[in-house]
Amino acid sequence: MKIVKSSEVPPKTLEGKSVVKEYELDSREANIAVVRIEGRYPTEGFSCNNKSQELVYVMSGSGNLLINNEIHALEQGDAVRISSGEKFYWEGSMDIVVCCTPPWDISQYSIEK
DSSP states (O other): OOOOGGGGGGOOOOTTTTTEEEEOOOOOOOOEEEEEEEEEEHHHSSSEEOOOOEEEEEEEEEEEEETTEEEEEEETTTEEEEOOOEEEEEHHHHHEEEEEEEEOOOOGGEOOO
């Protein structure tokens, strides 16, 4: 077991006004982050996780997810699974929890134009 307190996790600013807190739980199966989407992320192009699927839960707020050329409206309480290799972007004002399996790593992530 491992517990990571929110106060121990420094926020990291993403493109634009979005912010992420990545929780290091030392798991080989999955990891978790809390992301504050404010505006559009990424500000241009599309995010793509080339290895992990992302399981997302909208904690608060609302916005849109554009994936597979379709816009999906999201609000508090909604959940989404994004498969590895899918290109997407977020837009809105919302707090989301993102669980990646296998764990997210910068080397598997890209922003596609």
